Amino acid sequence: MFSVIPRKFLPGLKNPCWYEEFTGNITTDPYKMNLYGRYSRRFRTVFQHLRSTFYHHLLHRNRRLYRMRCLPYFYIIGQPKCGTTDLYDRLRLHPDVKFTTFKEPHWWTRKRFGK
Numbered sequence: 001m002f003s004v005i006p007r008k009f010l011p012g013l014k015n016p017c018w019y020e021e022f023t024g025n026i027t028t029d030p031y032k033m034n035l036y037g038r039y040s041r042r043f044r045t046v047f048q049h050l051r052s053t054f055y056h057h058l059l060h061r062n063r064r065l066y067r068m069r070c071l072p073y074f075y076i077i078g079q080p081k082c083g084t085t086d087l088y089d090r091l092r093l094h095p096d097v098k099f100t101t102f103k104e105p106h107w108w109t110r111k112r113f114g115k
Contacts, residue, residue, distance in 0.1 A: 005071070017070035022058055026065070030054050046101055072100075 009016045024030060031047050031054075059066040076091075078084035091097050 010068075013070075015070045015073045017068055019059060019066040020069050022065040022067045026055060043102070050101065 005016070006018045009018055029051060031051060034047070057068075059068070076084050076087055088099075088103060092099065
């Protein structure tokens with residue numbers, strides 16, 4: 001993953017973000033390879049919303065489409081029943097803190113790879 005991250009990021013953002021040219025087919029589902037869409041009805045609903053708004057979030061410049069890519073500024077990592085949900089809920093109240101689509105992305109677990 002770190003081999004494709006550019007050396008320069010967009011100014012004015014705390015997170016390391018950059019624009020990457022979108023080379024996929026705009027008429028196909030950009031999330032069809034993502035296994036989260038199969039887990040639950042709630043995830044399917046979220047992915048349906050993401051699919052319907054995907055094209056509008058692309059940057060159109062010089063007849064090309066660009067997608068903003070960002071790395072997280074921080075992670076909240078914890079075990080069950082250790083207060084991470086309370087911390088998450090309190091951080092969501094801050095206007096400058098943005099969150100991912102899913103509260104628990106399971107980046108470091110087996111669910112990430114569908115096993």
